[in-house]
Amino acid sequence: MIRLLGVTKVYRTENHRKVVLDNVSYTFDTRHSYGIFGPNGTGKSTLLRLLAGTELPNVGHIRRDVRLSWPLGFGGGFHPMMTGRENIKFVSRIYGADLRRVMEFVDYFAELGPYFDMPVGTYSSGMGARLAFGLSMAIDFDCYLVDEITAVGDSRFTLRARQAFDEKRGRSSMIMVSHDVGTIKTYCDRGLVLHRGKLLAFGDIDDAVEFYRKAH
Secondary structure, three states, rough: OOEEEEEEEEEEEOOOOOEEEEEEEEEEEEOOEEEEEEEOOHHHHHHHHHOOOOOOOOOEEEEOOOOOOEEEEOOOOOOOEEEEHHHHHHHHHHHHHHHHHHHHHHHHHHHHHHHHHEHHHHHOOOHHHHHHHHHHOOOOOOOOEEHHHOOOHHHHHHHHHHHHHHHHOOOOOEEOOOHHHHHHHHHHOOOEEEOEEEEEOOOOHHHHHHHHHHHO
């Protein structure tokens, strides 16, 4: 389970106040997979970062009792002066993963070629995302956080990403953000809409889609 307990997340600038979550309490039952809808700028990616713990709420708490991934494609934890290979070794050891298996999988999956042994700071955003995605798929989690990652790379990489999702789906759940309704319906069985700082829950994906389209 992942529990949001009275969570508020607000960004403030000199002339603006943006509310992402407004006193939200919700429990993700990680026996199910969730698709999250909302227009650009509502804070869907922020919500995933809050769930992962890479950002903290202003108010409230988030409790996790499952092994939860970082948002797929998020490379913020990579050290830019270390090579891709060195970063993979470092993260693998933290999670107690089989180093050789992870290294071989990421090298094959990300298709970085010689860049795998170059500093991550020299990577394009797409290359960094592929490295992070490959690492996420190489380590077993109970629940994966997915943020539009299938848009990264070419059609060949997209196919490989979908195959990886299919392989994980039998034993892990997902919390997924995507503008592609078909993708959400393929991998998720419950729908959420992030709307005006509230997280609205729908047991059926089609109901979530209908509300999202009417509201936006």
